[in-house]
Amino acid sequence: MNVPHTGFLLSRQSHDQHHGTAIYYWVKTDQGPARLVIEGEQPVFFIASCDFDCAQPMLERASVPYSYRALALKRFDQSPITALYFHKINDHFRAQDVLKAQGIEVLESDFRLHDRFLMERFAKGGIEFIGHQKQRRGYTEYSQVKLKPADYTPRFSAVSLDIECSEHGALYSVGLQGTDGQFEIVVMIGDPQPTGVLVDWVRDERALLKQLEGHITQLDPDFIIGWNVINFDMRLLIARAEHYNMRLRLGRGSSYASYRQSRNDSGQGFVTIPGRVVLDGIDGLKSATYSFESFALDSVAHQLLGKQKLTDDVDNRMAEITHNFEHDKPALAEYNIEDCRLVTEIFEKTQLIDFLRLRSQLTGLELDRVGGSVAAFTNVYLPQLHRAGYVAPNLPEGGGLASPGGYVMDSRPGLYRNVLVLDFKSLYPSIIRTFKIDPLGLVEGLAHPESAIPGFREAYFDRDKHFLPQIITELWQQRDEAKRMNDGPRSQAIKILMNSFYGVLGSGGCRFYDPRLASSITLRGHEIMQQTARWIEQAGYQVIYGDTDSTFVWLGDECTVPEANAIGRTLAKDINHNWQQKISDELQLESQLEIEYETHFRRFLMPTIRGSEAGSKKRYAGIVGEGESQQLIFKGLETVRTDWTELAKQFQTALYQMVFDGQNPSSFVQQTVSETLAGQRDEMLVYKKRLRRRLEHYVKNIPPHVRAARLADEQNEKLGKSLRYQRKGVIAYVITLNGPEPIEYQHSAIDYEHYIERQIKPIADGILPFIGLSFDQLTNAQLGLF
Template sequence: RYLMERFIYGPLEFTGDPIQRQGYLEYRQARVRPAQYTPVFRMISLDVECSARGELYSIGLYGEGIATVLMIGEPSADKEPSADREDAELTVQWVADERALLEALEEQVEKYDPDLFIGWNVINFDCRLLLKRAALYRMPLRLGRGRQSASWRERTNEPGQGYVSIPGRMVIDGIDALKSATWHFDSFSLESVARELLGKGKAIDDVSNRLSAITHDFHHNKLKLAKYNLEDCRLVTEIFEKTRLLDFLRLRSELTGLELDRIGGSVQAFTNLYLPKLHRAGYVAPNLPEDGGLASPGGYVMDSLPGLYNNVLVLDFKSLYPSIIRTFKVDPLGLVEGLQHPESAIPGFKGALFSRERHFLPEIITQLWQQRDQAKAEQDNARSQAIKILMNSFYGVLGSGGCRFYDTRLASSITMRGHEIMVQTSTWVEENGHQVIYGDTDSIFVLLEENLSHDEADEIGQQLATDINRRWQALLKDSLGLICYLEMEYETHYRRFLMPTIRGSETGSKKRYAGLKVGNRSEELVCKGLETVRSDWTPLARAFQAELLRLVFAGSDPSIYILDAVKAVQQGK
């Protein structure tokens, strides 16, 4: 709170009266302010190998200038590692037993002095196990700066899940960090993610039976286990580098004040940004709602017209909810001020009125929007993604009972305005002589004539987007005296498009469709919500449906393919 009230979210600079203490410098009468500074983190990838009962075998440590495996045992008649690059940088440090292994870990960490530990499920598996084994020997695990002890805290609502605290350092889990940056994978196992992102996997022959292989190698081929252990550390490091995860987390911290290891935290980020501005306006924030808050209406989803179509366009509004907040001045302070001065206020929904002059959120979004445009121009994807996630979280925060600014009038004035915008936009498209077959939150699907070429469809898409933007600008200026920040974009042309029915019904489904997307001299099969892209269906069902769609979109008769597939299943193939 001390930093937040001074608009400090990441870097700071300070002045004060220095006093030399033993081992550190203390400042009295300190004054702080935000600063420009980009830290370069010293990072170490940590991975533990153990038995099925949790007895430690080895600990891998990998980073710039370190590629070490701490291994219980002694060098014996094991095969020497081959001279390839990966083995050449591997150093094995042999120790006598588990206690010696944990002490060696402490020594290596103190010597290397990392800012961050990274790993795969590193908090709830590796760190938790290390602390458990240390407790067994009644020894503190001194992994913090100044040899301070690491500690564990269970999550109250999730047994077996928790937080690790290492003074002066942080632990960042690769899985949680990827999810925070909105990466999606069918499986978040290290093997699966590494194969998808890096094109390579774990250094083991049978990944599905790796526990027995690890135990076997510990007793019979320790150097092979060491190589496997280090490769896991290396894979995590390469995933972090490939996805620029640390850049994303650092930028998120600089924007919001959230700690690098914080998972979620949308409400906290909003509070950090909004409270200091509110206090300077002479207001205090309300307490959390006692009833946990009432649900607000969700996004607009239109009933679809099911069928198999030629030439469907998708038009969507760029960042619809943030642009509604900007245009219609949706804001917690604006609501309070608007209700006090209704004569000049902008009408919202559920009785909301918003001040035209006194508000903060529209300006916060405008600044973020400009920063995102700059990040895109500089091709800084990590920054662009961090800003996008933050902007898109504001609607959810205002509709969350866990936020002190929760008010159903705020969230409803965003979503219900979205409904109104989508319905009006569909009406205008149909006035232009085209049929709208589906709409979802911020997108509409427009059916064109069957025989148009891709270039002709493209031209109609651009014209529709331009026309709709012009109409919204005129309507909002004339009816409410507002500058319009809504921006519709022409996104996709599907040469063939399928809108399925709900199973066992004639009604069109929602959030489920497939299409053959036309790109630069190529076509791509796109599936949303169908079995092909869902990890809870078998590989057979997914592959079958993808091939079926390809045949149908190509105008081929799929009968033989279907009969062959059924036959293969019945024969147990």
């Protein structure tokens, strides 16, 4: 009983049982999987003590059993609270429904029992525990458990899973690959025949599902990974099992897998497999802030690995899968297992499991949690708030008021030489650290404004009573250490967490939302950027643009590269000193602001807003480096946007390079127009755009990509093919004389005038006037054909 063990949290559940509640934590230990059982914990929520006399008869009339206790806790308005405890989770839900219906505010009622238990003990990822030990088949069970946080990192095991099925969801095969590379198998319906991969042949779907259970039990992975594995593979497997009146035993201890759909319209599903974690590659990469033109496996594998799926016929992939199942099962087996391998390689390339593990260790979030910025902040902050004597408020009614955004300066358009970029290092976290911006600090500061730090919108922050500045300081130090150790996943996880703290404080979805908090960050940022620009101007240089945390400084045409670098370093040093002095003199605080000399653009373009002489915002281009290290950088312009054609991207890159190099681009512009009109660049005229909603949800405004998608599915339906675009997706199309048409069903002639006017001309007009040229004058003779 008293021998401590360490483990890492995999899955967590809680439910009612006959004599109370039970919490189940599955953990990975060095000795193998373990299930921790904690019984008798009481769900709790809080109400204002002044409401208790009204609440008591309401709960008695509803026959809800409870107990109560006045605690040394209070609300943010300093009023005392009373805690209501419940024997069962169901009673906890019933009670809050009764009280809310009568207008009584219920605080902190939305925490699941198993999450609160961990949170109040500061347990995140790794834990140390003791309990009565009992050996079960395949795992160890511990009862009467006590646990606390621990620094423990296990070696996880994972299996990559991929299914192949008919258009209507009938299963053909399931591929499994152990990510250690020691195990690969395809379970397939059919008679045995020679194949290039190991195939477990079964007679029908029911047998396939049973064999899947057996292989998962034998492999006993901590993670099941895949691509869209939750909303497609696992959802379909569970649905097919239900079709045969089965429940899939994919969890440890022969427990069942279950699937539930999100209550909102996000389409997100959730899979629970006790003792295992299902990780979707798409969700994981998005959590790690990866961005791709398309998150299709084929596209991501090509971009990250330089590999593609084992079929080139994207449009008829489903038909090819069915054909191979009926006529060439060895080819289908190769295709099935190759998808498993691609997923494994993507996870390894991106170190995705390491990233998700570190995120869990930092925040207490479940390993498979999608998003979760608000939950991460709450997990970290709330236990400390309780120990300071407060309970958290509820979400703001109506979603709260919008907070001011980051500072964006009116730019000075032009074509420049020698532009420096100075960046504040993690500006918003630095502001939080410097000016002690914090939910508790705001409450205490407002109570004693005479000694507090002034914020914005009548905010005041206590100089001593706060948690968030210290939390960020500790994360900052951990990230610096991660950088020194070249630990990319850890550095990225910490960066995402730190940068999310401003966002959640300004979000109506966070219980700590207060417009004074977010405004005291962003408006302080405005003040810092404006003062920084004034100091730079006083030093004799021009600030031509500023955006959130970046300042763009023009040094003039006559400046060598060594001179520019020296000026950048000097400016950064002087600005940091000035802020240290100013903040110390005016507020008696230590500045945590740090500006860095980031980039020297040898040539730089700040364009105008289209159709205006005013400078644009968040759009620019420039050249950095020299010789072989030279790099052309675009920000916010067509070449970095996914909704522009390849023609536009290549034209812009070549045109800007010529202008920056001092070449006359007239003949190049004319040649591009001529070749486009002659049909020599047709393969570059394809638009690719993501459908953000279901097709049926586009009602009033029907943009071109939606019209193309509807045309494609109308043709698919006529030909008896699957409808590809009803539930979102990416559509490829061209603009013809008859409007947008999908490339797979293009019948009309291309509208070349559209591409000249909408793709080439806007790009040319963005830079040619700065060198005294006009697109219209260069191309009038050519366009006279129209």
